[in-house]
Amino acid sequence: MPTILDVARRAGVSKSLVSMVTRGEGGVSEEKRRAILEAIDELDYRPNAMARGLVQRQTRILGVMISDLQNPFFGAVISGIQERAEERGFRVLITTGDRTPSVEESAMENLLELRVDGLILASPRVGDEAIAHAGRSVPVVVLNRDTNDDSSDSVTNDNIAGARLAVEHLVSFGHRRIAFIEGGVGAGARIRREGYLRAMRDFGLEEEIVTVEGRHTEEGGHQGAMELLKMRVLPTAVFASNDLCAIGAMTAFEEAGLSIPDDLSLVGYDNNRMAALRHISLTTIDQPGGDMGRSAVERLLERIDGDRTEPSHDVVSPSLVVRSTTGPPRFEAKA
Amino acid sequence: MPTILDVARRAGVSKSLVSMVTRGEGGVSEEKRRAILEAIDELDYRPNAMARGLVQRQTRILGVMISDLQNPFFGAVISGIQERAEERGFRVLITTGDRTPSVEESAMENLLELRVDGLILASPRVGDEAIAHAGRSVPVVVLNRDTNDDSSDSVTNDNIAGARLAVEHLVSFGHRRIAFIEGGVGAGARIRREGYLRAMRDFGLEEEIVTVEGRHTEEGGHQGAMELLKMRVLPTAVFASNDLCAIGAMTAFEEAGLSIPDDLSLVGYDNNRMAALRHISLTTIDQPGGDMGRSAVERLLERIDGDRTEPSHDVVSPSLVVRSTTGPPRFEAKA
DNA sequence: TGTTCCTTTTGGAACGTTCCAAAATATAGC
DNA sequence: GCTATATTTTGGAACGTTCCAAAAGGAACA
Numbered sequence: 001m002p003t004i005l006d007v008a009r010r011a012g013v014s015k016s017l018v019s020m021v022t023r024g025e026g027g028v029s030e031e032k033r034r035a036i037l038e039a040i041d042e043l044d045y046r047p048n049a050m051a052r053g054l055v056q057r058q059t060r061i062l063g064v065m066i067s068d069l070q071n072p073f074f075g076a077v078i079s080g081i082q083e084r085a086e087e088r089g090f091r092v093l094i095t096t097g098d099r100t101p102s103v104e105e106s107a108m109e110n111l112l113e114l115r116v117d118g119l120i121l122a123s124p125r126v127g128d129e130a131i132a133h134a135g136r137s138v139p140v141v142v143l144n145r146d147t148n149d150d151s152s153d154s155v156t157n158d159n160i161a162g163a164r165l166a167v168e169h170l171v172s173f174g175h176r177r178i179a180f181i182e183g184g185v186g187a188g189a190r191i192r193r194e195g196y197l198r199a200m201r202d203f204g205l206e207e208e209i210v211t212v213e214g215r216h217t218e219e220g221g222h223q224g225a226m227e228l229l230k231m232r233v234l235p236t237a238v239f240a241s242n243d244l245c246a247i248g249a250m251t252a253f254e255e256a257g258l259s260i261p262d263d264l265s266l267v268g269y270d271n272n273r274m275a276a277l278r279h280i281s282l283t284t285i286d287q288p289g290g291d292m293g294r295s296a297v298e299r300l301l302e303r304i305d306g307d308r309t310e311p312s313h314d315v316v317s318p319s320l321v322v323r324s325t326t327g328p329p330r331f332e333a334k335a
Numbered sequence: 336m337p338t339i340l341d342v343a344r345r346a347g348v349s350k351s352l353v354s355m356v357t358r359g360e361g362g363v364s365e366e367k368r369r370a371i372l373e374a375i376d377e378l379d380y381r382p383n384a385m386a387r388g389l390v391q392r393q394t395r396i397l398g399v400m401i402s403d404l405q406n407p408f409f410g411a412v413i414s415g416i417q418e419r420a421e422e423r424g425f426r427v428l429i430t431t432g433d434r435t436p437s438v439e440e441s442a443m444e445n446l447l448e449l450r451v452d453g454l455i456l457a458s459p460r461v462g463d464e465a466i467a468h469a470g471r472s473v474p475v476v477v478l479n480r481d482t483n484d485d486s487s488d489s490v491t492n493d494n495i496a497g498a499r500l501a502v503e504h505l506v507s508f509g510h511r512r513i514a515f516i517e518g519g520v521g522a523g524a525r526i527r528r529e530g531y532l533r534a535m536r537d538f539g540l541e542e543e544i545v546t547v548e549g550r551h552t553e554e555g556g557h558q559g560a561m562e563l564l565k566m567r568v569l570p571t572a573v574f575a576s577n578d579l580c581a582i583g584a585m586t587a588f589e590e591a592g593l594s595i596p597d598d599l600s601l602v603g604y605d606n607n608r609m610a611a612l613r614h615i616s617l618t619t620i621d622q623p624g625g626d627m628g629r630s631a632v633e634r635l636l637e638r639i640d641g642d643r644t645e646p647s648h649d650v651v652s653p654s655l656v657v658r659s660t661t662g663p664p665r666f667e668a669k670a
Numbered sequence: 671t672g673t674t675c676c677t678t679t680t681g682g683a684a685c686g687t688t689c690c691a692a693a694a695t696a697t698a699g700c
Numbered sequence: 701g702c703t704a705t706a707t708t709t710t711g712g713a714a715c716g717t718t719c720c721a722a723a724a725g726g727a728a729c730a
Contacts, residue, residue, distance in 0.1 A: 001472060003716055014680050019718060029678065044471060049448040050385035050394075051716035054685045059385075070410035070608070078404055078431065091445050094429040096413065110426050113384040114449075136379060137336060218608070251613045273405070273553070278586045279614040338686055349710045354688060364708065386686035389715045 002043040011039040022047050053115060061091045062300060063111030067104060067123045068216070069096045071244055073272040073289055077122055077143065080293025088301055090117070099217070101126045108134055118300035120293075121145075121152075125185065139303035141296040144188045144287075150311040153299045157287035159188045162318035163195025164202075166239045166267040166285055169320055171203050173328045175237040175265060178205065181214035181224040181249055183241030189216060192241050192269060210235060214245040221248025229256050236264060236329035243268035243275045243284055250282070250325070261327035271321050281324040288316060337378040346374040357382050388450060396426045397635060398446030402439060402458045403551070404431045406579055408607040408624055412457055412478065415628025423636055425452070434552070436461045443469055453635035455628075456480075456487075460520065474638035476631045479523045479622075485646040488634045492622035494523045497653035498530025499537075501574045501602040501620055504655055506538050508663045510572040510600060513540065516549035516559040516584055518576030524551060527576050527604060545570060549580040556583025564591050571599060571664035578603035578610045578619055585617070585660070596662035606656050616659040623651060 004022075008015040013032055020028050021036045028036075039045070053059040062085050066074050078094065085092045095111060097104025104126045111119060112134060119134060122143040134140050135151030142154045170178050180196045183189030193211065200209050210231070214224035221240055225248070228235060238253075240246035246268030250260060258264050268275055271286035295314050302308040339357075343350040348367055355363050356371045363371075374380070388394040397420050401409050413429065420427045430446060432439025439461045446454060447469060454469060457478040469475050470486030477489045505513050515531045518524030528546065535544050545566070549559035556575055560583070563570060573588075575581035581603030585595060593599050603610055606621035630649050637643040 005716080015717085016680060016719090017678085020679095023718080027678065032679085044468070046444075046448055046472065048389070048450060048716050049445075050388045050450060051685085052718070053385045054383070054389060054687085054716080055718045057685070069404070069413055070407065072405065072407055075405035079433065082431065082433065092430065093445075094431070095427065096417065096429070098414065098417065109381075110384075110428075113381055115383060115385060133379070137381065247612060254613060274609055274612070277582060277609070277615065278589060280612065340686080350687085351689085351710060352708085355709095358688080362708065367709085383686050386715085387688070389686080389717085390688045392715070 002045045004045070004047070006043055007036065007039045007045050010043060011035040058117050059115055060089065061093055061114070061116045062118050062120065062297065063108075063114070063116035064092055064094045064120045064122065065104060065107050065111065065124065066094060066096050067125055068099050071216075071242075071270075071272065072274055073243070073270045073287075074122055075273070076289030077293040080290035081120060081297055082293075083290075084294040084297040088297070090297075090301075097125070099125060099215075105130050112137060117304050120296045120300065123188065139300050141299045143292060143296055146188070146191055146313075153303070153312045153314075155292050155295045155299065155314040155316070156188060157292070157316045157318045159191040159318075160195035160198065162269060162285040162287070163192045163239070164199040165318060165320045166269070167196060167199035167203065169283070169322070169326065170237040170239065170265055170267065171205075173237075173265065173326065175329050176205055177208045177210070177233070177235040178237045178239060179210040179212065179228055179235035181221055181228075181238060181240040181245050182211055183214060183216040183245065184220075189241055196239060208235075214241060214249070216242050216245055218244050218248035218251075221245030221250075222252045223248075225249035225252035229253070234264070237266070237326070238264060239267045239269075241269055243270040243272045243282060246282055246284070246325075247274060247280060250280075260325050263330055265326040265329070267326060269318075275321075275323070283323045283326040284321050285318045286321045287318050292316060337380045339380070339382070341378055342371065342374045342380050345378060346370040393452050394450055395424065396428055396449070396451045397453050397455065397632065398443075398449070398451035399427055399429045399455045399457065400439060400442050400446065400459065401429060401431050402460055403434050406551075406577075406605075406607065407609055408578070408605045408622075409457055410608070411624030412628040415625035416455060416632055417628075418625075419629040419632040423632070425632075425636075432460070434460060434550075436465075440465050447472060452639050455631045455635065458523065474635050476634045478627060478631055481523070481526055481648075488638070488647045488649075490627050490630045490634065490649040490651070491523060491526075492627070492651045492653045494526040494653075495530035495533065497604060497620040497622070498527045498574070499534040500653060500655045501604070502531060502534035502538065504618070504657070504661065505572040505574065505600055505602065506540075508572075508600065508661065510664050511540055512543045512545070512568070512570040513572045513574060514545040514547065514563055514570035516556055516563075516573060516575040516580050517546055518549060518551040518580065519555075524576055531574060543570075549576060549584070551577050551580055553579050553583035553586075556580030556585075557587045558583075560584035560587035564588070569599070572601070572661070573599060574602045574604075576604055578605040578607045578617060581617055581619070581660075582609060582615060585615070595660050598665055600661040600664070602661060604653075610656075610658070618658045618661040619656050620653045621656045622653050627651060 004015045004018050007018045095107035097107045118139045120141050132151040140152035212224040212227040214220040268282045268284035271284045275282040275284045339350045339353050342353045430442035432442045453474045455476050467486040475487035547559040547562040549555040603617045603619035606619045610617040610619045
């Protein structure tokens with residue numbers, strides 16, 4: 001593989017001049033510039049980003065760790081990240097953690113060893129200490145998980161408000177027995193659960209609280225729904241911690257012969273593209289993934305440029321998207 | 336940020352010993368090893384992958400360029416890649432091209448400048464020459480696109496056979512007027528189109544051939560379907576070049592008041608997780624994404640290890656998955 | 671013909687590792 | 701206690717860039 005010295009030799013100039021050309025720096029005579037460009041082309045030269053990064057002590061790369069690439073919600077997030085990063089002259093490198101803390105941790109470590117200039121963690125499931133640890137060496141923005149420490153910035157949607165929106169919507173139809181399918185630990189899951197609990201209490205439905213696990217996956221949602229189906233008295237509505245979960249639950253309920261929303265209302269969270277499909281048409285809480293991705297990049301760049309040293313915690317507002325999976329309960333609530 | 340020298344100083348040893356420890360090399364006394372590990376911990380030292388890669392002239396990183404991260408099919412592909420790579424001690428770094436050739440090209444370039452040891456291109460839309468160019472500097476495996484040159488390996492499903500499976504299935508129901516929604520240039524799209532054309536001819540349906548564009552996206556599929564709806568005589572069946580497309584088309588057809596499969600049968604391609612959702616239940620052609628990802632890694636490692644220099648072109652067999660969007664045509668075919 | 675001031679070009683040091691040959695130390699055998 | 705050998709440790713060179721101070725050329729002017 002050719003190096004900058006090969007190019008210099010071929011073009012009959014010093015390596016420094018070649019470096020100036022590849023970096024797009026001015027002050028190179030037209031003649032030499034042309035000769036260098038030609039040599040680069042002939043030799044198929046490509047600058048070595050490692051050597052460059054080593055001496056510049058920065059890479060202009062933003063690392064993104066996505067907990068679950070199978071969840072289409074993150075597609076939107078990445079698009080937003082990519083778009084804004086490109087505008088600002090940064091590259092984006094993605095790794096994924098397969099929803100497993102240990103895999104996530106090594107995915108983050110990879111990025112850090114590469115010396116990315118900033119790190120975005122999308123719904124990470126790793127422990128707080130791992131995040132804080134990363135935050136000590138590089139600016140970190142956590143997406144959709146409320147970090148309690150100030151070692152990193154965060155961009156979240158207001159999960160408490162979102163959960164409330166969901167419960168409120170169901171209550172407005174007259175539902176009282178509203179179950180919740182949880183999203184496991186990490187991510188915004190814990191907070192959504194908290195939001196559900198609070199909303200239920202606020203509406204005086206403390207005794208109706210029922211929660212089962214759903215792991216933020218389709219399979220998890222399916223299992224959670226099965227668990228609900230085993231109860232002697234079924235809920236009239238179910239709120240799932242994310243859309244994937246909700247869709248898995250939907251399948252389970254219909255397999256059991258229930259009709260949605262006639263027998264049971266269902267609300268998801270995320271508003272991913274599956275939820276919007278006409279055939280799914282899931283009522284859900286929208287969080288603007290693309291915007292959140294863009295904000296994350298901006299928070300990161302503020303830190304990288306040294307414009308800000310105070311932690312920042314952006315909160316975007318979720319909104320209710322009513323589709324076809326919610327309606328009044330079949331039997332009047334006992335009131 | 337601490338360097339290996341800081342660690343060495345703190346532990347009272349030479350940098351070489353520290354290096355041996357971080358690389359897990361043997362032959363270090365227990366005493367020194369412990370002291371070094373402790374120093375690493377105290378200083379929060381993390382080896383610099385760039386410096387390491389520079390001298391080792393390899394990174395043990397596999398680069399993956401995914402044309403469309405929004406398409407859930409690639410989630411499965413990445414899982415397969417990741418799994419196998421990890422088994423073999425390689426790391427995976429992902430970039431995405433947002434379905435745009437120029438973005439894809441720079442995403443590839445990023446990875447090459449980082450000197451990844453191998454490159455996987457998943458359904459790239461860039462030109463052949465860009466792929467060949469990359470193939471000159473590093474082993475490349477192209478997924479789901481038949482490369483005609485031998486500068487890279489490929490792993491594809493048999494798109495011709497898959498398309499035939501789809502047409503055959505529809506013909507077996509008595510359909511004759513079977514339209515095709517194309518997937519644009521690049522990817523396996525061109526070949527699927529070819530497969531459709533060939534199958535139609537083989538079944539003596541040459542005059543019934545109708546194709547519209549669908550760009551392998553939901554929106555594209557929707558538009559393609561709208562175009563079909565404008566025709567004076569509607570097809571009784573539609574075969575879409577991928578599931579995303581098919582789902583977009585499904586929406587359009589139902590918005591126009593058509594009932595699937597009663598008024599119109601629909602077949603997709605990929606068998607992505609959306610297609611499997613009970614509510615979509617799309618008849619489709621399955622291609623095993625996870626397996627293809629795993630194979631891609633294996634082909635790459637053969638090249639990296641120098642076990643093989645001859646180009647390899649794996650072809651996996653697609654299979655028909657019959658679900659609920661296909662049935663007999665409403666009116667008997669004119670025969 | 672010098673002198674001054676630009677513009678263009680250059681070579682060496684640095685970045686943080688690994689590799690390797692050689693040095694230092696420990697162990698064994700007599 | 702000495703040699704031979706095995707184990708552990710070390711310092712310097714290399715990897716391919718960028719940065720920077722300084723050198724080399726050119727143009728303008730007296």
